[in-house]
Amino acid sequence: MRVTLFGASGLLGRELVRALEGEAVSALCSRDADLRDLTRVAEVVRESRPDWIIQAAAYTDVDGCEEHRERARAINCEGAVHVALAAREVRSRLLFVSTDYVFDGTKSSPYETGDTRRPINVYGETKARAEERLLDLLPEVCIARTSWLFGHGGKCFPATILQLASTRPEISVVNDQRGSPTYTRDLALALVELCRKEAQGLVHITNAGDCTWYEFAKEIVREAGLTTVVKPVTTVEFPRPARRPAYSVMSAASLQRYGVEMPNWQDALQRYLEPAPHLEKA
Numbered sequence: 001m002r003v004t005l006f007g008a009s010g011l012l013g014r015e016l017v018r019a020l021e022g023e024a025v026s027a028l029c030s031r032d033a034d035l036r037d038l039t040r041v042a043e044v045v046r047e048s049r050p051d052w053i054i055q056a057a058a059y060t061d062v063d064g065c066e067e068h069r070e071r072a073r074a075i076n077c078e079g080a081v082h083v084a085l086a087a088r089e090v091r092s093r094l095l096f097v098s099t100d101y102v103f104d105g106t107k108s109s110p111y112e113t114g115d116t117r118r119p120i121n122v123y124g125e126t127k128a129r130a131e132e133r134l135l136d137l138l139p140e141v142c143i144a145r146t147s148w149l150f151g152h153g154g155k156c157f158p159a160t161i162l163q164l165a166s167t168r169p170e171i172s173v174v175n176d177q178r179g180s181p182t183y184t185r186d187l188a189l190a191l192v193e194l195c196r197k198e199a200q201g202l203v204h205i206t207n208a209g210d211c212t213w214y215e216f217a218k219e220i221v222r223e224a225g226l227t228t229v230v231k232p233v234t235t236v237e238f239p240r241p242a243r244r245p246a247y248s249v250m251s252a253a254s255l256q257r258y259g260v261e262m263p264n265w266q267d268a269l270q271r272y273l274e275p276a277p278h279l280e281k282a
Helices: 011-019 038-050 062-067 069-090 120-136 157-163 184-196 213-223 265-272
Strands: 003-006 024-028 052-055 093-099 140-148 172-173 200-204 231-233
Touching: 003 011, 003 093, 011 024, 011 184, 024 038, 038 069, 052 069, 052 184, 052 213, 062 120, 069 093, 069 120, 069 172, 093 120, 093 184, 120 140, 140 184, 157 213, 172 213, 184 265, 213 231, 213 265
Parallel strands: 003 024, 003 052, 052 093, 093 140, 140 200, 172 231
Antiparallel strands: none
């Protein structure tokens, strides 16, 4: 496959480069092509003329999006549209990475791909609007929603918990938000498999199982062999600029239709905690 990857230097992008080894990959970061620059985006896509474009670049700071709304919209929505327009021009397939935060979290059973988008924060709003516009521009687009990403090479929840737990006897973590942690290595392999299988439409991709942030933190501390006490707190006790869905678990049915299975999040966490020399050297 000829693949053009936007967001190659990010948490997911690094693993996508690794998962695409052996393919003809044009791996781009924001220095190579700013998504807000339609002319430049179109230029790099014309140069590479890929079979697939994977759009993994985004402004993912959920709290930062609340403060920098215009930047969030320009990158996450308009930037995605720029990539879709470029894909349409050269007749490339497009895989767009989206989020569980397009949902409001009021359900108590896993979200299906057909459930109504109802975001409650700016990040989710920009992604939801991007999804709608991409489906209009490219009906055959594949939109891959995922959640609670963690991996090597950047900031993520397990890295933060390990840092805090190594310096404090007790840490407090919210226990009333439930979702599915997703290891970037597993996600990258699944995304590449969807490209190979010519996937289209909405697909939900997370590691199997679900937990609260508190339960996730407890498992991180336990697996790391640390003695730090993890204390459960409510979202009200731990206010953040952006609201988070209370429940954003997503059904795996759409992924299973393509014959792709994801390992459970506990297994993924164990593998994350193993040394990753290929990324430590990056």
